[in-house]
Every structure is written in C-alpha cells, then in structure tokens.
Amino acid sequence: MKTAKLTDSEYLVKAGKIIRARQMTKIEKLFEISLPGGESLDHEPGQFVMVSIPGVGEAPLSISSSPTKRGSFEIVIRNVGKVTNALHKFDTGDTVGIRGPFGKGFPVQILEGNDLLFVAGGLGIVPLRSLINFVIDNRRDFGKVTILLGCKTPQDMLFGDEVDSWSKRLDVNFDITVDRCEDPDYKGNIGLITKLIPGVTLDPERTFAAVIGPPVMYKFVLIELLKKEIPERQILVSLERHMKCGIGKCGHCQIQNYYCCKDGPVFTYEQIKDKKEAL
Amino acid sequence: MQYQVLKKINFNDFIASLAKIEKVVAPVARGYNTFSFQEVKNGQDVAVKYIPTILPPKKYFFPQREKLIEFNKNAGTFEALLEYEKMVIFGVHTCDLAGVQCLNMVFSDKPKDINYLVRKNKIIIIGLECNEYCDQYASCKVVDNHLPNGGYDLFFTELNDSFIVHVNTIYGDELIDKTRLFNPAEQIHLDQLEAVRQKKREIFKEEVKVTHNDLAKLFDKSFDSKVWDDLDARCVGCGNCTNVCPTCYCFDVLDNMNLDFNTGDRSRMWDSCQNEPFAKVAGGENFRKTRGARQRHRYFRKFKYPVERYSRYFCTGCGRCTRTCMAKISLKETINALVDSKEEQK
Ligand SMILES: Cc1cc2nc3c(=O)[nH]c(=O)nc-3n(C[C@H](O)[C@H](O)[C@H](O)COP(=O)(O)OP(=O)(O)OC[C@H]3O[C@@H](n4cnc5c(N)ncnc54)[C@H](O)[C@@H]3O)c2cc1C
Ligand code: SF4
Ligand code: SF4
Ligand code: FES
Numbered sequence: 001m002k003t004a005k006l007t008d009s010e011y012l013v014k015a016g017k018i019i020r021a022r023q024m025t026k027i028e029k030l031f032e033i034s035l036p037g038g039e040s041l042d043h044e045p046g047q048f049v050m051v052s053i054p055g056v057g058e059a060p061l062s063i064s065s066s067p068t069k070r071g072s073f074e075i076v077i078r079n080v081g082k083v084t085n086a087l088h089k090f091d092t093g094d095t096v097g098i099r100g101p102f103g104k105g106f107p108v109q110i111l112e113g114n115d116l117l118f119v120a121g122g123l124g125i126v127p128l129r130s131l132i133n134f135v136i137d138n139r140r141d142f143g144k145v146t147i148l149l150g151c152k153t154p155q156d157m158l159f160g161d162e163v164d165s166w167s168k169r170l171d172v173n174f175d176i177t178v179d180r181c182e183d184p185d186y187k188g189n190i191g192l193i194t195k196l197i198p199g200v201t202l203d204p205e206r207t208f209a210a211v212i213g214p215p216v217m218y219k220f221v222l223i224e225l226l227k228k229e230i231p232e233r234q235i236l237v238s239l240e241r242h243m244k245c246g247i248g249k250c251g252h253c254q255i256q257n258y259y260c261c262k263d264g265p266v267f268t269y270e271q272i273k274d275k276k277e278a279l
Numbered sequence: 280m281q282y283q284v285l286k287k288i289n290f291n292d293f294i295a296s297l298a299k300i301e302k303v304v305a306p307v308a309r310g311y312n313t314f315s316f317q318e319v320k321n322g323q324d325v326a327v328k329y330i331p332t333i334l335p336p337k338k339y340f341f342p343q344r345e346k347l348i349e350f351n352k353n354a355g356t357f358e359a360l361l362e363y364e365k366m367v368i369f370g371v372h373t374c375d376l377a378g379v380q381c382l383n384m385v386f387s388d389k390p391k392d393i394n395y396l397v398r399k400n401k402i403i404i405i406g407l408e409c410n411e412y413c414d415q416y417a418s419c420k421v422v423d424n425h426l427p428n429g430g431y432d433l434f435f436t437e438l439n440d441s442f443i444v445h446v447n448t449i450y451g452d453e454l455i456d457k458t459r460l461f462n463p464a465e466q467i468h469l470d471q472l473e474a475v476r477q478k479k480r481e482i483f484k485e486e487v488k489v490t491h492n493d494l495a496k497l498f499d500k501s502f503d504s505k506v507w508d509d510l511d512a513r514c515v516g517c518g519n520c521t522n523v524c525p526t527c528y529c530f531d532v533l534d535n536m537n538l539d540f541n542t543g544d545r546s547r548m549w550d551s552c553q554n555e556p557f558a559k560v561a562g563g564e565n566f567r568k569t570r571g572a573r574q575r576h577r578y579f580r581k582f583k584y585p586v587e588r589y590s591r592y593f594c595t596g597c598g599r600c601t602r603t604c605m606a607k608i609s610l611k612e613t614i615n616a617l618v619d620s621k622e623e624q625k
Contacts (some may be wrong), residue, residue, distance in 0.1 A: 009359030
C-alpha cells in the first residue's frame with residue numbers, strides 16, 4: 001500500500017479560527033469564525049459547512065450569517081451529541097476544521113424584486129437568518145418583506161436583539177409567537193406559528209415563502225401557505241438529513257433520487273411534494 | 280491484433296509471470312462453493328470456475344476503510360491523502376465489471392472523488408466470461424450484464440484448450456507483450472468464441488417476470504406496494520446485502536485518534552442504508568424508520584434512482600444479496616412479487 005498527498009481532496013479542511021463565542025441559551029452556542037488569511041467563505045444564504053474537531057468528527061451546520069457580512073461567518077450549535085457537545089467546550093481563539101460551503105442555498109437572484117414571506121420555527125431561525133439579513137442588507141432590491149417567527153418560550157428566542165431590530169423596522173412586517181409562556185406580563189402571541197399565516201396579506205403571484213423549521217412544522221405551515229395560493233414553485237423549504245460527506249456520495253442524506261446535501265438542502269415545494277420520504 | 284489466444288497449458292505461467300510484474304489478485308476457493316479475491320502467485324491458486332466471490336472486486340476500488348485526511352491536533356495541521364496499490368485483478372465476471380462501471384460513474388460525478396479516481400487508474404482489470412450461469416441466484420440477463428460491455432483491459436473467454444482474449448486497452452496490450460505467452464487469434468478461435476456467445480444467448484433468459492425495459496417502469500409504481508411489508512417482517516436489518524453488493528457505496532466518515540492523543544486520521548468506512556440510524560437526524564426523526572422502508576430504499580437505489588441519475592440499473596445481477604441473506608430475501612422473488620402485486624391491482 002502506498003500513500004500520496006492530495007491537494008484537491010474534497011475532504012481537506014481549512015483551519016477556522018473562532019473569533020467570537022457566545023452561549024446563547026443553555027444548549028445553543030454561537031461561533032463567529034474566520035478562515036486563514038481572511039479568506040471569504042463565499043457562500044449563498046441557506047448553504048451549510050462541515051465543522052470538525054480532529055479526533056471527534058464532523059457535523060453539518062448551517063451558515064447563519066449573511067454573505068453580505070465579510071471576513072467571517074457565524075454558526076449556531078445546539079448541543080445534542082458527540083461532536084456538538086465537544087464543540088460547546090470550544091471558545092474564542094480555538095480552531096475548528098471547516099469544509100464547504102455545500103449545497104444549494106436560496107436562489108437570491110430569482111427572489112429579487114419579489115415579495116418575501118419568511119417562516120422560521122425553533123432552530124430554523126439559524127439558517128433563515130442568513131437570508132433575512134441578506135435581504136435586509138439589500139432591502140431596496142426586494143418587495144414587501146414579512147417575517148414570522150415561532151419558538152417554544154420567549155427565553156428560547158435566539159438572536160433576541162437582532163429579532164428586536166427586525167421587528168422595529170418600518171420596511172418589514174413582523175410577527176412572533178411562542179408555544180407557551182409562564183410570565184403573566186407577556187403580551188405577545190401564544191400558539192403555533194401556523195396561526196400567524198392567515199392574518200398576513202399578500203399577493204400570492206409575486207410572493208416567495210421561505211420556510212425552515214423542524215419536520216413536524218412543515219406539513220402544517222405548507223397547508224396554510226397553499227391556502228394563500230402561493231404557487232408551489234415559490235415555496236422554499238430547507239430539509240435536514242443525516243449527512244456525512246456533503247458532496248452527494250455517502251448516501252446518508254438521500255431523499256428518493258435527491259441528495260439533500262447537493263440537490264438541497266433548499267428545495268421548492270414543487271420539487272419535493274411527490275417525494276414520499278421528504279417530509 | 281484485437282484478439283489473442285492463450286493456451287490453457289500456459290495459464291499457470293501466465294499468472295506466474297504476471298505476478299512477477301505486478302501484484303495479482305484473482306478468485307480463490309475458500310471452502311465449499313465459496314470464493315474470494317485474494318493475492319495469487321501462480322495459476323494453480325486461481326479458481327477459473329467460480330461463483331461470485333463473497334465480496335466483489337469493489338474492495339480494491341473502494342476499500343472497506345480508507346484514510347481521507349491525517350491531522351496533527353496541536354500543530355493544527357490537516358493533510359489530505361490517498362492510499363493506493365498497483366495491481367492486476369484477474370478473473371472479473373461481466374456482472375462485476377458492470378459493478379465497477381457503476382462505481383466509476385458515481386465517483387466521477389461532480390464533485391469528483393479524487394481518492395477513488397486515482398486508485399482506479401492503478402488497477403488493471405482482466406475480465407473472464409461465464410459460459411453458463413454460475414447458479415440459480417444470478418439475474419444478469421435481465422440487467423444485460425451476461426455479455427461483456429467493456430470496462431476491462433483484457434477479457435478472457437474459455438474455449439476448448441485455450442482462452443481467447445479481447446485486448447481492449449494499451450495496458451492490456453502491454454501485459455500481452457510482457458508475458459510473451461499469447462498468439463494472435465485465428466479464424467477458428469473467433470468461430471469458437473461466436474459459438475460460445477450463441478449458446479449463451481440460448482441459455483441466458485430474463486430471470487424474472489419482467490423485461491429489461493419494463494423493470495424501471497415496475498419501480499415507478501411500486502413505492503406503496505405490500506411487498507415491502509413482507510420484507511419488513513422478514514429482514515433482520517443486518518446489512519449483509521449491501522456489504523456484498525458491487526454497487527453499494529454508502530459510507531460513514533469517522534475520526535480515529537492515535538494513542539499519542541494528538542495525531543490521527545479521518546477515514547471513510549462502508550456503511551449500510553439497512554442500519555437503523557442511517558437516516559436519523561438530531562431532532563430524533565428517522566426518515567426510513569422501518570426495515571421495510573430501508574429494503575425498499577435498497578431496491579429503489581438499484582432499479583429507479585440511478586436510472587434517473589445515471590441512465591443505468593445499479594443491480595448487476597450478481598445474486599450476492601440473495602446468496603448472503605439469512606432471512607432468505609431473494610432479489611428475483613422480490614421483483615416477481617412486485618410484478619404479481621401489480622397484476623392483482625389491475
Ligand atoms: C444541512 C444541515 C444543517 C444543520 N444546521 C445546524 C445548525 O445550524 N445548528 C445545529 O445545532 N445543528 C444543525 N444541524 C444538525 C447537526 O448537524 C447535528 O445535530 C449534528 O450532526 C449531530 O452531531 P453529534 O455528533 O453531536 O451527534 P451524535 O452524537 O452523532 O448523534 C445525535 C443525533 O444527531 C444525529 N446525527 C448524527 N450525525 C449527524 C449528521 N452528520 N447529520 C445529521 N444528523 C446527525 C444522530 O442520528 C442522532 O439522532 C444541521 C444538519 C444539517 C443536515
Ligand atoms: S435483506 Fe437480508 S441481508 Fe439484507 S439486511 Fe435484510 S436480512 Fe440482512
Ligand atoms: S442488488 Fe444483489 S444482485 Fe444486484 S448487484 Fe447488488 S448484490 Fe448483486
Ligand atoms: S451527505 Fe453524503 S450524500 Fe449527502
């Protein structure tokens with residue numbers, strides 16, 4: 001057996017330096033990461049990276065920052081297992097391995113000039129934030145913008161300050177709901193995110209909806225969006241799958257004939273509506 | 280000359296002289312009716328008549344475990360690497376040639392897999408014709424792999440007292456030159472080859488109740504078939520069927536830390552879509568929770584999805600999955616059951 005060095009391997013990682021770390025909730029931590037030499041990640045909103053720790057392993061994680069933010073990018077890690085747990089022990093100054101960006105993100109050129117309806121449930125805000133901030137940074141290139149958010153309790157809301165600033169903008173329609181709240185002074189909505197959709201006024205022909213949330217959320221949200229007569233082609237979802245390679249080879253992420261990592265993770269509803277294992 | 284002839288009495292010398300030039304692997308008998316590709320030094324080691332080996336030659340192209348990168352944690356360095364070995368594989372049946380062709384398509388699909396593509400070019404393939412069926416489990420005719428469709432450097436067909444050898448590449452030609460045991464084929468050999476092929480056309484018949492072209496259509500309508508419920512009840516989820524399959528290429532990526540707790544590697548290892556956690560995500564959802572859904576996925580990955588992506592079946596008809604299954608799940612029976620259940624629906 002011989003070995004040779006490869007300079008063009010898809011598995012080669014770059015050393016990503018954590019330049020900022022922030023514990024957001026008990027189980028969610030944010031890292032801002034820069035690549036060697038200030039190299040730009042050059043991603044599209046909706047894409048993901050493979051983040052790794054030598055000796056522990058890799059995990060696919062959404063890029064949460066907008067490509068309009070240069071010089072570094074952000075990820076948010078929920079602590080659920082081996083790699084994510086080890087990542088939570090990392091801090092500013094530490095180095096992680098980065099591969100990517102991977103996958104098809106949101107088709108921003110197609111979205112330009114149209115009205116946008118964002119629907120994010122739970123951790124879905126993490127990837128959707130990349131597109132939301134991209135749109136806000138290029139606000140005049142888009143039509144009406146509506147943001148609907150949902151999470152378990154007010155304490156679980158990620159990016160609270162940023163969400164606050166979105167809610168205060170005059171050029172953004174904003175609404176938020178929580179599943180439950182024990183605080184008697186809380187004046188906001190309580191209930192599922194699906195309840196926010198009927199109240200939104202929109203022109204279905206020129207509206208694109210971008211929806212990200214846990215699998216259970218999709219079915220109910222999609223029904224509401226279809227009731228609003230948004231064309232199937234204009235409803236965009238991002239699907240989560242087990243991913244090991246990120247490049248359409250390892251088979252883990254397969255949804256019928258699609259590889260979620262390569263053909264997605266962003267799909268139109270039209271693409272997946274007949275795929276039985278998709279939702 | 281495109282066709283050469285090797286006398287059978289020279290076969291041992293051929294393998295021996297080949298083994299002096301390069302590592303040679305070939306089918307070797309491993310107990311009753313069991314064979315595996317192993318290194319050989321001499322023609323006597325080679326099982327010229329054999330049924331498909333336990334593992335297909337895939338193991339040389341896409342090893343069970345392969346290092347992708349090496350790291351040094353303290354130094355913060357990562358290096359991508361390629362492990363390869365030059366070799367000649369002798370005795371690859373047409374089904375397994377097709378298997379390698381399938382893998383070639385997958386790993387050259389963009390983004391290209393450099394590890395696979397470089398390694399494959401270090402391997403010389405010598406095919407070997409099956410003049411008759413290996414056993415009742417094979418279904419190579421329905422997927423059109425009973426006759427050679429390329430994918431080799433040299434291709435051997437056994438005649439009465441010789442092998443006629445099709446020379447397909449310059450690498451094959453070089454071996455002919457270097458071993459100096461071959462003579463150009465004469466008309467009589469070509470006639471004998473044609474006779475072998477003619478006889479094969481009579482013996483090899485579509486092994487299932489559906490034709491080559493209708494096989495893909497069958498799977499267009501079979502997603503909700505009851506047949507998958509039957510497999511769900513029988514399959515034990517061991518993953519043997521995918522491990523032995525020449526066209527299964529799913530893998531896991533794993534880190535391995537050396538005992539210095541500083542250096543180590545990231546490797547890929549064969550994985551199986553039949554394992555329960557294969558498609559499970561962090562939220563707890565499993566997109567193919569039942570063994571029936573996972574079996575269906577295996578069949579659809581042979582007869583439908585690759586047809587859409589690569590315009591070919593990813594079943595070579597080798598029969599390995601059926602031979603190995605302890606639950607006696609048979610590929611031919613499953614296809615026939617799908618045909619029958621479609622008839623019932625009508
Ligand atoms: C495109 C994409 C984007 C994602 N974005 C984010 C994000 O922004 N933030 C975040 O916190 N999480 C995200 N995830 C989920 C994250 O990848 C998993 O939580 C992580 O891989 C779990 O690894 P682990 O070693 O900690 O878990 P393990 O200890 O290995 O297992 C815990 C659970 O995670 C599942 N899991 C394990 N490995 C993977 C894998 N490679 N891919 C998917 N699931 C896996 C297991 O089936 C198990 O249910 C994303 C996943 C995908 C596919
Ligand atoms: S079909 Fe047979 S070989 Fe394959 S996983 Fe099921 S029991 Fe194992
Ligand atoms: S599915 Fe079975 S018969 Fe077909 S190539 Fe794989 S192991 Fe051989
Ligand atoms: S993650 Fe490997 S094929 Fe998609």
